[in-house]
Amino acid sequence: MGRLASELRALLGEGKVVDDPLVVALYSRAPDGLEAEELPEAVVFPESAEDVSRLLAFAYRRGVPVYPQGSTSSLGGLALPSGGVVLSFERMDRIREVSVVDGVAVVEPGVRIEELNVELARYGYMFPIDPASAAAATVGGAINSGAGGMRGAKYGTMRDWVLGLQIVLPDERGTVMRIGCRTVKCRQGYDLVRLIVGSEGTLAVVTEAVLRIAPLPENVVVALAFYERLEDLVSAAVAIKEEGVQPLIMEFMDADTVDIVVKYRGAPVEARGHMLLVGVDVNREATGRVLRWLAGLLRRHGASRVYEARSMAEAEERGLLDVRRALFPAQVEYARRALGPGAQALLEDIAVPPSRLAEAVEGVLRVRDEYGLPMALGGHIGDGNLHPAIAYNPRDRRSVERAHAAFREIMRLAVRLGGTVSAEHGIGLLKREGLREELEALGASKALEIMRAIKRVFDPKNILNPGKVV
Amino acid sequence: MSALDQVLSLMAEYVERTGFPLPVPKGFQYRWAEPLGLPRRGRVYLYTGALYQLAPYVEALVEQLERVEERPGAGIVLRLARAVSRVVDLSKIAVRPDPARVEQVERVLRSVAGLLRAAGVEYAYLYEDDLYSGILLYDMGLDEAFERHARRVYARLRERGAEKVITVDPHTTRALRQVYPEYVPGFDLEVVSYLEVLDEALGAGRLRPSASLGLRAVIHDPCVYARFLGIVEQPRRLLRAAGVELAEPPRSRRMTYCCGGPAEAVLPALARRIAETRMGELAGVGDTVVTLCPICLVNLGRAARGRARVVDAAELLARAFGAG
Amino acid sequence: MPAAGLRERVLEEAGRCAYCGFCEAACPTLRHGPHRGYGPRGRVEIARRLLEGLSKPTGEAVASLFTCLLCGACRVKCPLGVDVPLVVRGARSLYLAGVLGGRVGARPRLRG
Ligand SMILES: Cc1cc2nc3c(=O)[nH]c(=O)nc-3n(C[C@H](O)[C@H](O)[C@H](O)COP(=O)(O)OP(=O)(O)OC[C@H]3O[C@@H](n4cnc5c(N)ncnc54)[C@H](O)[C@@H]3O)c2cc1C
Ligand code: SF4
Ligand code: SF4
Numbered sequence: 001m002g003r004l005a006s007e008l009r010a011l012l013g014e015g016k017v018v019d020d021p022l023v024v025a026l027y028s029r030a031p032d033g034l035e036a037e038e039l040p041e042a043v044v045f046p047e048s049a050e051d052v053s054r055l056l057a058f059a060y061r062r063g064v065p066v067y068p069q070g071s072t073s074s075l076g077g078l079a080l081p082s083g084g085v086v087l088s089f090e091r092m093d094r095i096r097e098v099s100v101v102d103g104v105a106v107v108e109p110g111v112r113i114e115e116l117n118v119e120l121a122r123y124g125y126m127f128p129i130d131p132a133s134a135a136a137a138t139v140g141g142a143i144n145s146g147a148g149g150m151r152g153a154k155y156g157t158m159r160d161w162v163l164g165l166q167i168v169l170p171d172e173r174g175t176v177m178r179i180g181c182r183t184v185k186c187r188q189g190y191d192l193v194r195l196i197v198g199s200e201g202t203l204a205v206v207t208e209a210v211l212r213i214a215p216l217p218e219n220v221v222v223a224l225a226f227y228e229r230l231e232d233l234v235s236a237a238v239a240i241k242e243e244g245v246q247p248l249i250m251e252f253m254d255a256d257t258v259d260i261v262v263k264y265r266g267a268p269v270e271a272r273g274h275m276l277l278v279g280v281d282v283n284r285e286a287t288g289r290v291l292r293w294l295a296g297l298l299r300r301h302g303a304s305r306v307y308e309a310r311s312m313a314e315a316e317e318r319g320l321l322d323v324r325r326a327l328f329p330a331q332v333e334y335a336r337r338a339l340g341p342g343a344q345a346l347l348e349d350i351a352v353p354p355s356r357l358a359e360a361v362e363g364v365l366r367v368r369d370e371y372g373l374p375m376a377l378g379g380h381i382g383d384g385n386l387h388p389a390i391a392y393n394p395r396d397r398r399s400v401e402r403a404h405a406a407f408r409e410i411m412r413l414a415v416r417l418g419g420t421v422s423a424e425h426g427i428g429l430l431k432r433e434g435l436r437e438e439l440e441a442l443g444a445s446k447a448l449e450i451m452r453a454i455k456r457v458f459d460p461k462n463i464l465n466p467g468k469v470v
Numbered sequence: 471m472s473a474l475d476q477v478l479s480l481m482a483e484y485v486e487r488t489g490f491p492l493p494v495p496k497g498f499q500y501r502w503a504e505p506l507g508l509p510r511r512g513r514v515y516l517y518t519g520a521l522y523q524l525a526p527y528v529e530a531l532v533e534q535l536e537r538v539e540e541r542p543g544a545g546i547v548l549r550l551a552r553a554v555s556r557v558v559d560l561s562k563i564a565v566r567p568d569p570a571r572v573e574q575v576e577r578v579l580r581s582v583a584g585l586l587r588a589a590g591v592e593y594a595y596l597y598e599d600d601l602y603s604g605i606l607l608y609d610m611g612l613d614e615a616f617e618r619h620a621r622r623v624y625a626r627l628r629e630r631g632a633e634k635v636i637t638v639d640p641h642t643t644r645a646l647r648q649v650y651p652e653y654v655p656g657f658d659l660e661v662v663s664y665l666e667v668l669d670e671a672l673g674a675g676r677l678r679p680s681a682s683l684g685l686r687a688v689i690h691d692p693c694v695y696a697r698f699l700g701i702v703e704q705p706r707r708l709l710r711a712a713g714v715e716l717a718e719p720p721r722s723r724r725m726t727y728c729c730g731g732p733a734e735a736v737l738p739a740l741a742r743r744i745a746e747t748r749m750g751e752l753a754g755v756g757d758t759v760v761t762l763c764p765i766c767l768v769n770l771g772r773a774a775r776g777r778a779r780v781v782d783a784a785e786l787l788a789r790a791f792g793a794g
Numbered sequence: 795m796p797a798a799g800l801r802e803r804v805l806e807e808a809g810r811c812a813y814c815g816f817c818e819a820a821c822p823t824l825r826h827g828p829h830r831g832y833g834p835r836g837r838v839e840i841a842r843r844l845l846e847g848l849s850k851p852t853g854e855a856v857a858s859l860f861t862c863l864l865c866g867a868c869r870v871k872c873p874l875g876v877d878v879p880l881v882v883r884g885a886r887s888l889y890l891a892g893v894l895g896g897r898v899g900a901r902p903r904l905r906g
Contacts, residue, residue: 020854026830031814136815329873611886697866728865737902
C-alpha cells in the first residue's frame with residue numbers, strides 16, 4: 001500500500017480511498033481512446049463537502065495534484081489524471097431538492113443528467129441540457145465541461161442553467177463557499193458562477209449545484225428528412241429559423257456518415273443522403289398544423305424523403321431518432337473496421353455561425369479527403385456545432401499524429417469562419433493550442449494571460465487538474 | 471487458496487458428490503409431486519431442475535451463516551469458508567429451511583403440474599432424476615465442474631427417454647436451452663418453458679379460464695426471461711386471461727431490474743440492498759407482486775416486509791384455470 | 795479447462811467497449827459498491843486488462859467480477875451492445891482456471 005494512500009485513509013476514513021492498481025486504472029481512461037500517461041496513486045470517494053475540503057487542504061499542504069471526476073465521459077482528456085489523486089464524485093449522487101415554485105433543483109455533483117431528468121419528469125419538468133451522453137454524464141462534469149446538447153439551439157448550454165454553486169477551493173483551509181443565487185436574476189458582482197462553468201475542474205471543486213429547471217414541453221413534433229444536396233439541407237435549416245421558429249432539436253449528419261450508420265448499425269427507415277432531424281415543441285392543439293408546416297418546408301427545400309411523427313413517443317416507436325442515436329457506436333465501429341480492434345474515434349467539437357455551416361461542412365470533408373482519414377460527421381446544426389469524428393488507433397504513434405494534425409486543421413477552419421474550436425466539449429489536453437490560435441485571431445492574446453492569472457488566484461499551487469485549459 | 475476460491479471449489483465438489491450445490495435431504499426435490507401420482511415414463515418430461523426446491527435451503531443457509539458470523543461486512547464466502555473450515559464437512563451444516571417457504575415452493579410446482587394437465591399436455595415426471603441443472607456452477611465460471619455435471623444430467627434425461635422437457639424457471643430454461651448445447655456433445659432435446667406451453671394452449675383455445683381472479687397485481691420480470699430468453703408477453707397474456715389487471719413498474723420488460731438474488735452467494739448484504747430498491751419500486755405501484763422465478767420469489771418476498779404480497783404467477787394462474 | 799477459444803471470445807467482446815459509461819446507471823450493483831469496478835464499464839475493463847496480461851489479478855478485481863449479477867441490464871443500454879455478462883462470466887472462468895496469473899484473496903464489500 002502506497003504511503004500517500006495510507007495518509008489519505010487516515011485523513012478521510014478507510015472506506016473512502018482505493019489504491020488497488022486495477023481499480024485506479026478504471027479512472028484513467030476516456031471514451032475517445034485517451035489514457036493517463038501515469039496512473040494516479042489513489043482514488044478518493046468523498047461523501048460530503050467536508051471530505052473534499054479536508055482533501056484539498058491536505059493536497060495544498062503537500063502539493064499533491066487532484067483530478068476531479070464525474071463519469072470521465074468527457075472528450076479531449078479533460079478529466080484524465082497524471083499521477084496524483086483522483087477525486088471521484090460517484091458517491092455524492094443525491095438530488096437534494098426539487099422546487100417547482102422556485103424553478104430549481106439542488107443536486108450533488110455526481111447525479112447523472114438522465115437520472116435527474118427521470119426525477120424531474122415526475123414533476124412535469126426537465127433539465128434542458130441533454131448531452132448525447134446524458135446516460136453517463138454527471139452534473140458536476142457537465143458544469144465543468146460547459147456541456148451542451150441536442151436542445152442547445154433553443155436552450156443554450158450549461159452556462160445558462162446554473163444559478164448557484166457550492167465550491168471548495170484548493171487553499172490552506174480547503175475553503176468551502178456558496179456563490180450565485182437561487183433566483184434567475186442575480187447581480188453578485190463579477191459572475192463567479194459562470195467562471196466556474198466550463199472551467200474543467202481547474203479552479204475549484206463543485207460539491208453542490210442549484211440548477212434552473214424548465215417545464216416539459218406539452219408536445220414535440222418530429223420530422224426526419226434526407227437531402228441529396230447539402231446546400232438544400234442548410235437552406236431548409238436557415239428557412240426554419242427565418243420563419244421565426246426555434247426548434248428544440250435540429251441535428252445533422254452528412255451523407256457518408258448516414259451510409260456508415262446504415263452499414264454498421266442498420267436503420268429502421270430508409271436512410272440515404274444528408275440527414276436533418278428536426279423536433280419542434282408545440283401546444284397539443286397545434287400539433288397537426290405545425291407538423292404540416294414543418295414537413296412542407298423540408299420538402300419545398302428539396303428533401304428526397306421526409307418521415308413525420310406527431311409526438312416524441314411516436315418518433316421513438318418508429319425509430320426516427322435511432323439514426324442519430326447510432327452515430328456514436330457507428331463512429332466507433334467504423335473506426336475499428338477501418339483500422340482494426342482498439343481503434344477509437346477522436347471527436348472534434350467546432351462551432352461556426354450557422355450562416356457559415358455549408359462552408360464548414362465542405363471544409364471538414366476536404367480535410368478528411370486530404371488526410372485520407374476515416375471520418376464521420378454529425379452535429380447540432382441548430383447552433384452551428386459540428387462533431388467530426390476522426391478514426392485513429394491510440395496505440396499507433398503515427399496514427400495518433402495524423403489524427404491530431406487533421407484535428408488542428410479543423411480547428412483552424414473554425415477560427416477562419418469566425419467560429420470556435422470548442423463549442424461544448426472543452427479544451428482539456430487536446431485544444432490548448434487551438435484555444436491560443438483562436439484568441440490570437442481575435443486579437444485577444446492578453447485573454448490567455450488573464451486566464452492564467454485567474455488560475456493562480458484560485459489555485460496558487462497549481463494542484464487542481466493541472467495541465468488542462470491554460 | 472482464497473476464501474472465494476475455496477467456497478467455489480466446495481460448491482463444485484458438492485455438486486459432484488450429491489448433485490446439489492448445498493446440503494439437502496434425500497428426495498427433497500420430488501416430495502412436492504408425491505401426492506400427484508404423475509407418470510414416470512414418457513417422451514415429454516416436466517424438468518424442474520430443482521431450483522424452486524433449492525430456494526428455501528439457500529435462504530436458510532445464508533441466514534444461518536449470517537447469524538453465525540457476527541462480523542459485518544465480511545462476505546458470505548468468507549463466513550462460509552470459515553464455517554466450513556470449522557466443521558470440516560459441509561454436510562454437517564444442517565440447513566433448516568422455513569417450512570412455510572418449502573410449502574410455498576411446493577405449491578408453485580403443483581400449480582404448474584396442474585396447469586399443464588388443464589391445458590391437455592401429456593407429460594411424465596422425473597422424480598429422483600429431476601436433477602439440478604448446475605447453472606450456478608456455470609455462472610460462477612466453474613466450467614469444468616459444470617460440464618461434467620451437465621453431461622450427467624443430460625445422460626440421465628436420455629436414459630429416461632426424454633425428447634422434450636418442460637421447464638419451470640428462467641435459469642434452468644436458459645441452462646438447457648442456451649448453455650447445455652455448448653457443453654454437451656450431441657445435445658438434442660427440445661426445451662420449452664411451461665409459460666410458453668400454456669401461452670400456446672391459450673392462443674389455440676385448449677386452455678380456458680374457469681374463473682376470473684378480478685385482482686390487480688404488479689409484474690416483476692425476471693432478468694433471464696426478459697433479456698436472455700425473450701419471455702415477456704407470454705406471462706402477461708396468461709395473467710390477463712386469468713383476470714389479473716396488470717400494473718407495470720417503472721422498469722419492466724427488457725429494462726426490468728434485478729431482484730438481487732444472484733449476489734446472495736457472494737455478498738448477501740448487496741442482495742438485500744438491491745431487493746430493497748426493487749421492492750420499493752414494485753410496492754409503489756401495487757400491493758400484490760407477481761414473480762416468475764424462485765430466486766425473485768424468495769428475495770423479493772423477504773424484502774417485502776408487509777408492504778406487498780409476493781406471489782408466483784403459477785399459483786395465480788392455477789386458481790383461474792381450475793388447476794389448483 | 796474452460797472451453798477452447800473462450801479467452802479469444804471474451805477478449806474480443808471486452809475490446810469492443812468504448813468506455814463511454816452509458817451502461818452504468820442501469821447497473822444494480824454499482825450504486826452500492828465501493829468503486830467503478832462494481833459496474834459494467836469497470837468489470838469489462840478489468841477483464842480486458844487481465845486478459846491482455848496488463849495486470850495480475852488483485853483482490854478488488856476478483857470482487858468486481860464475482861459481485862456481478864449477470865442480469866444483463868447494462869447490455870440493453872450499451873450503444874455498442876457489448877455482452878457484459880459474457881465477458882464477466884468468461885473472465886471468472888479463466889480466472890478460476892488460473893490462466894490469468896494466479897489466484898488472490900478477495901473481499902467483496904459495500905461502499906462506505
Ligand atoms: C458519445 C458521447 C457523446 C457526447 N455528447 C456530448 C454532447 O452532446 N454535448 C456535450 O456537451 N458533451 C458531450 N459529450 C462529452 C461529455 O459527455 C460531457 O462533457 C459530459 O458533460 C461530461 O460529464 P462527466 O460526468 O463524464 O465529466 P468528466 O468527464 O468526469 O469531467 C469533465 C470535466 O469536469 C471536471 N469535473 C467533474 N466533476 C467535477 C466537480 N464536481 N468539480 C469540479 N470539476 C469537476 C473534470 O475535472 C473534467 O475537467 C459526449 C461524450 C460522449 C462519449
Ligand atoms: S450484468 Fe453485471 S454489470 Fe451488467 S448491469 Fe447486471 S450486475 Fe451490472
Ligand atoms: S455502454 Fe458499452 S461501450 Fe459504453 S462503457 Fe458500457 S460496455 Fe463499454
